[in-house]
Amino acid sequence: MVINVIGGGLAGSEACYYLAKKGYNVRLFDIKPDKFTPAHCNVNYGELVCSNSLKSSDVYGNACGLLKQELLDLGSFVLRVALLTKVPAGNALAVDREEFARKITEGLKSFPNVEFICKDVTEINFDEPTIIATGPLTTEGLSDFIRKNFSDGLYFYDAEAPIIAGDSIDFSEAFICDRYGEVGSGDYVNCPIDKEGYTAFYEALITAGRATKHAFENEDVKVFEGCMPVEVMAERGFDTLRFGPLKPAGLTDPRTGRWPYACMQLRKENESGTMYNIVGFQTNLLWGEQKRVFSMFPALKNAEFLRYGVMHRNTYIYAPAVLDKDFSVKAHPLCYFAGQITGVEGYVESIGSGLIAAISLDRKLKNKPAVDFTDTTVIGALAAYCSRENADFQPMNANYGILRPVADTRDKKLKKKLMGERSLAKIKEISEIINE
Numbered sequence: 112m113v114i115n116v117i118g119g120g121l122a123g124s125e126a127c128y129y130l131a132k133k134g135y136n137v138r139l140f141d142i143k144p145d146k147f148t149p150a151h152c153n154v155n156y157g158e159l160v161c162s163n164s165l166k167s168s169d170v171y172g173n174a175c176g177l178l179k180q181e182l183l184d185l186g187s188f189v190l191r192v193a194l195l196t197k198v199p200a201g202n203a204l205a206v207d208r209e210e211f212a213r214k215i216t217e218g219l220k221s222f223p224n225v226e227f228i229c230k231d232v233t234e235i236n237f238d239e240p241t242i243i244a245t246g247p248l249t250t251e252g253l254s255d256f257i258r259k260n261f262s263d264g265l266y267f268y269d270a271e272a273p274i275i276a277g278d279s280i281d282f283s284e285a286f287i288c289d290r291y292g293e294v295g296s297g298d299y300v301n302c303p304i305d306k307e308g309y310t311a312f313y314e315a316l317i318t319a320g321r322a323t324k325h326a327f328e329n330e331d332v333k334v335f336e337g338c339m340p341v342e343v344m345a346e347r348g349f350d351t352l353r354f355g356p357l358k359p360a361g362l363t364d365p366r367t368g369r370w371p372y373a374c375m376q377l378r379k380e381n382e383s384g385t386m387y388n389i390v391g392f393q394t395n396l397l398w399g400e401q402k403r404v405f406s407m408f409p410a411l412k413n414a415e416f417l418r419y420g421v422m423h424r425n426t427y428i429y430a431p432a433v434l435d436k437d438f439s440v441k442a443h444p445l446c447y448f449a450g451q452i453t454g455v456e457g458y459v460e461s462i463g464s465g466l467i468a469a470i471s472l473d474r475k476l477k478n479k480p481a482v483d484f485t486d487t488t489v490i491g492a493l494a495a496y497c498s499r500e501n502a503d504f505q506p507m508n509a510n511y512g513i514l515r516p517v518a519d520t521r522d523k524k525l526k527k528k529l530m531g532e533r534s535l536a537k538i539k540e541i542s543e544i545i546n547e
């Protein structure tokens with residue numbers, strides 16, 4: 112049995128190692144070392160394209176820290192290499208990127224059953240077991256093939272608004288109602304601001320620090336038309352936002368009986384209301400600046416940002432229509448997607464999806480029952496998020512908002528601890544099943 116892994120980035124390297132260790136013959140395809148995407152430059156596999164940080168290591172206080180522990184407990188090869196090559200970075204896990212990629216490549220090359228093929232893959236044979244892990248900068252030929260085969264689409268750009276933790280919104284400074292309606296469904300939370308507050312917000316917004324873009328990200332200007340960053344829109348004039356995403360018309364504040372001067376709307380991201388996105392607030396501001404400026408709305412003064420807004424080139428499929436919750440393609444069960452192309456966002460999240468895809472494919476090929484990571488684990492919750500119906504699907508990173516809530520507690524520290532313990536207990540159970 113030969114398995115194809117397309118892409119030797121973070122997800123592909125993780126999947127390749129797992130499957131090779133299980134004894135399969137694996138063909139690992141990459142355009143490297145002959146060619147590189149615009150963000151890659153290292154001939155080795157497992158290259159970190161930007162920051163050298165895999166974020167927080169706090170297992171019981173940070174969702175990405177918990178995700179890392181889950182993956183380590185499941186035997187992640189790539190994270191083991193990260194620990195071996197770590198450099199001091201406080202509470203974060205940062206690595207020596209050269210050593211990291213070198214050791215990943217060395218680990219993969221230690222298998223006689225892995226064949227390394229340098230090729231720009233442009234089509235997939237759905238009858239062969241395959242994991243597609245070509246990342247956010249998947250080459251053009253394969254992107255075309257994916258677009259043609261999955262009519263529900265392929266996105267090339269992320270324009271994401273920030274997501275706020277529901278329990279960090281100050282509801283005494285907000286109200287729930289539909290535009291021109293009476294009492295709303297509760298899906299929208301309206302956050303008013305008065306003239307003085309709006310003026311200060313406006314000044315802060317247009318002067319706030321912006322993230323720099325890579326040269327290749329300026330190519331496709333057309334994609335921006337429907338999703339202009341809020342700070343760029345604001346530059347058109349003082350009142351532009353009051354006729355756009357901060358339009359107050361029809362939103363009667365029950366405390367004053369009037370429409371506010373300007374009004375931000377938050378929309379539920381999930382049914383339980385643990386996450387809300389800021390409607391129409393796609394942004395390219397630096398993350399710290401988003402917190403500083405958007406928290407000027409009274410209802411957001413203590414807001415916890417679960418995910419910051421980003422705008423960058425990112426190829427990803429419309430996973431809810433295409434994928435099952437083990438990252439396999441609904442219409443082609445031997446084919447899996449893994450990594451950022453599935454709609455997970457971030458290094459560790461990509462590694463995790465590579466591991467889930469590999470574990471699931473192995474079990475499928477052996478006719479063993481699938482394991483359900485459930486939404487009590489961070490990796491399972493990410494997989495569930497990607498495969499759940501969602502007309503407004505956008506990439507997602509590890510955060511507590513996607514996990515199944517625990518018993519109602521206002522103590523956030525305790526809540527995170529309980530979620531962590533529940534997750535690692537589930538992972539232990541799953542590890543025993545997959546290693547039996």
Ligand SMILES: Cc1cc2nc3c(=O)[nH]c(=O)nc-3n(C[C@H](O)[C@H](O)[C@H](O)COP(=O)(O)OP(=O)(O)OC[C@H]3O[C@@H](n4cnc5c(N)ncnc54)[C@H](O)[C@@H]3O)c2cc1C
Nearest residue numbers: 118120121122141142161162232245246250450451457458
């Ligand atoms: C510019 C940029 C900066 C980022 N910075 C960060 C960051 O700082 N922190 C963070 O957590 N996340 C970051 N991300 C997001 C994401 O976590 C990383 O892109 C991550 O590397 C994704 O892992 P992956 O395995 O899905 O893809 P990749 O690691 O990109 O691996 C994909 C591999 O597939 C190969 N490939 C592509 N097309 C083909 C093809 N047709 N045939 C064969 N091989 C192919 C590529 O050469 C590459 O080796 C960034 C993304 C981008 C684009």
